[in-house]
Amino acid sequence: MTDAVITVENLSKSYLVGHVSEKRGSHNNATLRDAIARGARDFTRKAADMLRGRQIVQGDEVEEFWALKDVSFEVKQGEVLGIIGRNGAGKSTLLKILSRITEPTKGRVLLRGRVSSLLEVGTGFHAELTGRENIFLNGAILGMTQREIHNKFDEIVAFAEVERFLDTPVKRYSSGMYVRLAFAVAAHLEPEILIVDEVLAVGDAEFQKKCLGKIEEVTGHGRTVLFVSHNMPTINRLCRRCMLLDGGQIKIDGAAQAVTAQYMVSDTGTIAAREWPEGQRPGDEVARLIAVRVSQHGQISESVDIRYPVDVQMMYEIFKQNANLISAFSFFDSQGVLLFVTGDLNDLEWSRPRSRGVYASACRVPGNLFSEGVVRVVAEVATRQPVYQIHVLEYDSVAFQVVDSGEPGSVRGGWGRPIPGAMRPLCEWQTAKDQGEAGFHSIRVSA
Amino acid sequence: MQDIVIIEAGRSERHYWLDLWRYRELFRVLAWRDLSVRYKQTVIGVLWALIRPFLSMLVLTIIFGRIAGLPSDGNAPYALMVFSGMLPWTFFSGSLSGASNSLVTNSNLISKVYFPRLIVPIATVVVAFVDFLISFGIMVLLMAWYQFVPDWRILLLPVFVAFAFFASVGPALWITALNVKYRDFNYVIPFIVQFGLYVSPVGFSSSVVPEKWRLLYSLNPMVGVIDGFRWCILGGQSALYLPGLAAGLGVTAFFLWFGVRHFRKTEKSFADLI
Numbered sequence: 001m002t003d004a005v006i007t008v009e010n011l012s013k014s015y016l017v018g019h020v021s022e023k024r025g026s027h028n029n030a031t032l033r034d035a036i037a038r039g040a041r042d043f044t045r046k047a048a049d050m051l052r053g054r055q056i057v058q059g060d061e062v063e064e065f066w067a068l069k070d071v072s073f074e075v076k077q078g079e080v081l082g083i084i085g086r087n088g089a090g091k092s093t094l095l096k097i098l099s100r101i102t103e104p105t106k107g108r109v110l111l112r113g114r115v116s117s118l119l120e121v122g123t124g125f126h127a128e129l130t131g132r133e134n135i136f137l138n139g140a141i142l143g144m145t146q147r148e149i150h151n152k153f154d155e156i157v158a159f160a161e162v163e164r165f166l167d168t169p170v171k172r173y174s175s176g177m178y179v180r181l182a183f184a185v186a187a188h189l190e191p192e193i194l195i196v197d198e199v200l201a202v203g204d205a206e207f208q209k210k211c212l213g214k215i216e217e218v219t220g221h222g223r224t225v226l227f228v229s230h231n232m233p234t235i236n237r238l239c240r241r242c243m244l245l246d247g248g249q250i251k252i253d254g255a256a257q258a259v260t261a262q263y264m265v266s267d268t269g270t271i272a273a274r275e276w277p278e279g280q281r282p283g284d285e286v287a288r289l290i291a292v293r294v295s296q297h298g299q300i301s302e303s304v305d306i307r308y309p310v311d312v313q314m315m316y317e318i319f320k321q322n323a324n325l326i327s328a329f330s331f332f333d334s335q336g337v338l339l340f341v342t343g344d345l346n347d348l349e350w351s352r353p354r355s356r357g358v359y360a361s362a363c364r365v366p367g368n369l370f371s372e373g374v375v376r377v378v379a380e381v382a383t384r385q386p387v388y389q390i391h392v393l394e395y396d397s398v399a400f401q402v403v404d405s406g407e408p409g410s411v412r413g414g415w416g417r418p419i420p421g422a423m424r425p426l427c428e429w430q431t432a433k434d435q436g437e438a439g440f441h442s443i444r445v446s447a
Numbered sequence: 448m449q450d451i452v453i454i455e456a457g458r459s460e461r462h463y464w465l466d467l468w469r470y471r472e473l474f475r476v477l478a479w480r481d482l483s484v485r486y487k488q489t490v491i492g493v494l495w496a497l498i499r500p501f502l503s504m505l506v507l508t509i510i511f512g513r514i515a516g517l518p519s520d521g522n523a524p525y526a527l528m529v530f531s532g533m534l535p536w537t538f539f540s541g542s543l544s545g546a547s548n549s550l551v552t553n554s555n556l557i558s559k560v561y562f563p564r565l566i567v568p569i570a571t572v573v574v575a576f577v578d579f580l581i582s583f584g585i586m587v588l589l590m591a592w593y594q595f596v597p598d599w600r601i602l603l604l605p606v607f608v609a610f611a612f613f614a615s616v617g618p619a620l621w622i623t624a625l626n627v628k629y630r631d632f633n634y635v636i637p638f639i640v641q642f643g644l645y646v647s648p649v650g651f652s653s654s655v656v657p658e659k660w661r662l663l664y665s666l667n668p669m670v671g672v673i674d675g676f677r678w679c680i681l682g683g684q685s686a687l688y689l690p691g692l693a694a695g696l697g698v699t700a701f702f703l704w705f706g707v708r709h710f711r712k713t714e715k716s717f718a719d720l721i
Contacts, residue, residue, distance in 0.1 A: 056629065102718040
């Protein structure tokens with residue numbers, strides 16, 4: 001008998017994915033006859049699938065895709081295990097199997113203790129119901145008894161800071177309030193094993209701090225936690241052990257600091273343009289990402305001059321009529337620190353609901369803002385109203401190198417030594433000499 | 448005592464039914480949610496549950512009773528006979544259409560949280576049952592209007608309510624599970640519901656069906672349910688056709704077994720397919 005509370009043996013999971021074969025890859029079928037022939041072929045294949053009780057796969061070439069392959073590990077009582085990896089590395093699939101949402105294709109998992117999983121904040125929130133009602137609903141969905149929720153009700157409300165709006169339907173909540181309420185319920189779960197997906201990336205900085213504190217508190221109570229995140233500082237702070245997944249397999253499993261460091265190094269390869277083929281585009285039924293690119297002076301480039309503006313663009317398709325969306329980019333440095341987020345919030349022309357179609361959004365980041373080094377871009381498309389909801393959050397989009405060649409026009413001036421700091425904005429400096437108090441005024445006027 | 452859970456391919460939960468019991472609170476909360484959002488942002492709210500069956504009853508009474516001139520059961524007023532058939536029928540059609548869509552409309556839950564999936568479709572049946580209770584109130588008013596006094600048979604009504612419940616749950620589970628995989632069934636259900644209203648003896652008495660076809664006709668389990676309702680509510684005015692009732696029970700039992708089996712077999716892949 002071991003003291004392992006989670007034992008995973010040779011876990012594998014495969015999905016069927018369909019492709020549209022190359023020669024018929026284009027959407028505009030040459031003739032009506034082609035279109036009909038193709039439709040008939042699709043129909044016979046789907047009908048045959050249905051008669052055999054198989055799943056319908058779109059496209060005409062079906063391939064088996066292994067999201068997880070032969071994964072084995074153990075987690076001991078009280079251990080906090082971080083799980084990192086690129087998108088598509090199998091993290092979410094692993095969590096879904098451990099939470100019993102989906103079944104593995106092969107392998108075996110043994111869980112000792114009550115498991116709660118938190119793959120999303122606000123699962124099952126109903127927009128028409130009030131905050132109070134949603135606390136009970138969400139609590140029940142996450143596996144709390146009504147009695148437990150009753151006992152913790154005040155604590156949850158205080159944590160979410162929504163006392164005044166308890167009897168307002170959550171569809172009237174601001175997105176910040178909504179997320180706070182959703183996290184507050186989740187934060188008061190008390191399972192023996194807690195499985196958490198990227199849920200800390202919500203709310204404002206103040207609230208994130210509070211959430212981190214809460215999670216630290218939970219981990220301090222001898223609970224076993226599995227924690228997936230793209231945020232390396234958070235992983236380092238919360239977890240002692242960390243596992244790096246790549247292509248459905250465990251690449252490294254060890255001390256968190258070492259694993260995250262190695263991941264950052266291996267992940268700092270730059271790529272200036274990325275395009276996803278149909279069928280693999282990140283997103284959901286509302287919006288999907290088609291391409292992201294970085295350019296400077298109209299040229300796609302992996303390395304940009306620190307002195308000039310950088311254009312970051314994304315192309316995405318909207319499938320839902322009248323979706324009120326925002327597109328946004330987050331910029332991370334090579335340490336995984338979030339530098340800033342920018343979205344088309346101030347573009348008043350597009351703050352109205354958008355019709356279906358393919359959109360391109362471009363964002364110009366001013367020159368003399370980034371520091372030297374690698375900057376990774378995270379592309380996001382989300383609904384802004386009535387409830388903030390992420391449709392695309394692509395961590396694995398583009399990355400570029402910011403270069404300061406030392407030529408005039410940058411912050412550097414003639415300085416030859418490293419300049420620390422995550423950002424390097426060009427600030428205006430002026431100096432006055434021997435003017436007493438008036439010196440301050442003369443500087444301010446000229447600025 | 449520690450919970451030990453083993454996850455393996457193709458392994459069904461050993462304690463499935465126990466688990467179902469353990470999640471009874473979630474069941475209650477989901478049913479409550481469906482009920483409380485039902486008439487949000489409507490003006491007349493729950494009156495809808497009264498108006499709809501009442502108007503349908505009027506239309507069916509006029510078409511079948513007046514225009515087509517079909518006979519009622521014994522001396523029972525035609526409207527009363529129609530309404531006693533509509534009670535189980537609306538319950539059946541309500542739970543069938545509610546349940547068959549339930550998994551797809553709750554896909555966000557299915558793909559993010561574990562619980563016995565059986566909870567979701569069954570919770571929607573509760574919603575249909577509440578509508579049934581409201582309609583039953585109309586039934587009582589109608590009986591008072593016609594000054595129709597039921598006899599001891601009314602006490603057996605709960606038995607037929609249970610019959611109606613099982614008759615709808617079986618096919619509902621089967622179609623719900625199929626609907627996750629093949630959305631074609633989204634289009635089949637409204638058709639079944641519409642068609643079934645005229646195929647089942649809702650607007651007319653099943654005694655108008657020729658004797659030699661009666662047993663075959665009773666393979667539709669709703670025939671037995673509706674006849675049973677009429678027998679209970681209309682007292683001696685309506686006769687119970689026992690071979691038909693047995694056939695209906697048999698079909699219901701088969702569908703219940705088949706529906707639950709199919710649902711449980713496919714339930715584990717719902718999250719991947721939805």
